[in-house]
Amino acid sequence: MDYFVPNPIYTLEDFRRRFRMRRHVFLRLVNDIPNVNPYFRQTTDATGNLGFSPHQKLMSAIRMLAYASSADQIDESMRISKSTSIENLGEFCRTIVHTYKDEYLRQPTHEDQNRLLERVERRGFPGMIGSLDCMHWVWKNCPMGWKRSFSGKSKKPTIVLEVIASFDTWCGMLSLESWGPKMTSPYSDIHLSSIPSRRATLVESIRHPENAADEYFSTMQEAYYKDVERTFDILQAQFAIIRQPTKGWSLAKLNSIMMICIILHNMIVEDERDDYYDGESDNEDSDPNRSKRACASIYDGPDFPRDL
Numbered sequence: 001m002d003y004f005v006p007n008p009i010y011t012l013e014d015f016r017r018r019f020r021m022r023r024h025v026f027l028r029l030v031n032d033i034p035n036v037n038p039y040f041r042q043t044t045d046a047t048g049n050l051g052f053s054p055h056q057k058l059m060s061a062i063r064m065l066a067y068a069s070s071a072d073q074i075d076e077s078m079r080i081s082k083s084t085s086i087e088n089l090g091e092f093c094r095t096i097v098h099t100y101k102d103e104y105l106r107q108p109t110h111e112d113q114n115r116l117l118e119r120v121e122r123r124g125f126p127g128m129i130g131s132l133d134c135m136h137w138v139w140k141n142c143p144m145g146w147k148r149s150f151s152g153k154s155k156k157p158t159i160v161l162e163v164i165a166s167f168d169t170w171c172g173m174l175s176l177e178s179w180g181p182k183m184t185s186p187y188s189d190i191h192l193s194s195i196p197s198r199r200a201t202l203v204e205s206i207r208h209p210e211n212a213a214d215e216y217f218s219t220m221q222e223a224y225y226k227d228v229e230r231t232f233d234i235l236q237a238q239f240a241i242i243r244q245p246t247k248g249w250s251l252a253k254l255n256s257i258m259m260i261c262i263i264l265h266n267m268i269v270e271d272e273r274d275d276y277y278d279g280e281s282d283n284e285d286s287d288p289n290r291s292k293r294a295c296a297s298i299y300d301g302p303d304f305p306r307d308l
Helices: 012-019 021-035 054-065 070-076 083-103 112-122 211-223 227-236 251-276
Strands: 128-138 158-165 171-178 190-193 201-206
Touching: 012 021, 012 054, 012 201, 021 054, 021 083, 021 251, 054 070, 054 083, 054 251, 070 083, 112 128, 112 201, 128 227, 158 227, 171 251, 211 227, 227 251
Parallel strands: none
Antiparallel strands: 128 158, 128 190, 158 171, 190 201
C-alpha cells in the first residue's frame, strides 16, 4: 500500500513499470470493480477484523498477470493465502471481462476508423486500418485426450489468439481456438482495408510479385505488418502469464485470462495514446521514463546498468 499514501515511497514511474498501467487507471479499476462484484468490497470477519481491501485484491491479481507470480509468492509478499489468491484472480478476470468487454473489445467506431485512416494515409498505405495475425500460447497442462487436436507443427498443444491490431497496437478483434495438426495459418501478411467500400476487406500479400509495382506494394505491406507483430511482443512483455506456457486446466479460465490481458492492454493504449501519437512521427521520446507504446520496453530483470 506504499503506492497510495499521501507521500508514497515509490514514484509514478515505478508504479507504471510494476503494474503496467498508470496509477489513475488502476484507481479507476478500484472504483468500478467493487460496484460490480461485492467480492472486492472490504468486509469484516466474525471477530471484527477487516479483510483485504480492493487495492490489495487488485494488486495481487495484476501481479499474477504481469509477473506470472505463483500463489505462494503472493502469500509471501502480500500475506494472501494460496487459495484466496487463486480465487481472487478468477473473480478479477470474470469481473473485468463482464464490465469492460463491450467497451474495449468493440469493433472500431466511426471516430476510430477516421483516426486510423487519417494516420495510415500519412504513413503511405491508404485504406489499411489494421493487420491480422495469430499468436500461439503453449498449453502445458492440456488434458491428454485433447493434446492431438490442440497440437500443430510444433507438436506441442497450443491455444491460438487471433487479433487485428492497428498502428497504435489496439486489438480491435480477437478469437481463441484450438490449432489442429493439419491446419496452417491463413492470416500471414494480411491487412484489413476499408477502401473502396464501407465493408472491411482482407488484402493478402503478393507472394510472387511480377513487376515493380507489385514488388513495392508487397514490400510496403510487409513493413506495416510489423504492427500486429509488435502488438504480440508488447502483450507478452507486459503480461508474463501469456509469455510462458500456461499451467491451467480449464479452457474457459484460459480464455478469460487471455481476454483480460487484451482488455487491460487496450485500456493502457487508450490512456497513453496521446503520449506517443503526435500525428506526425512514430519516434520515441528521449525521456526513458515517459511511457511509450511504440515498442515493448519493459525490463523485468535486475536493475543492472544497461551498458554492461
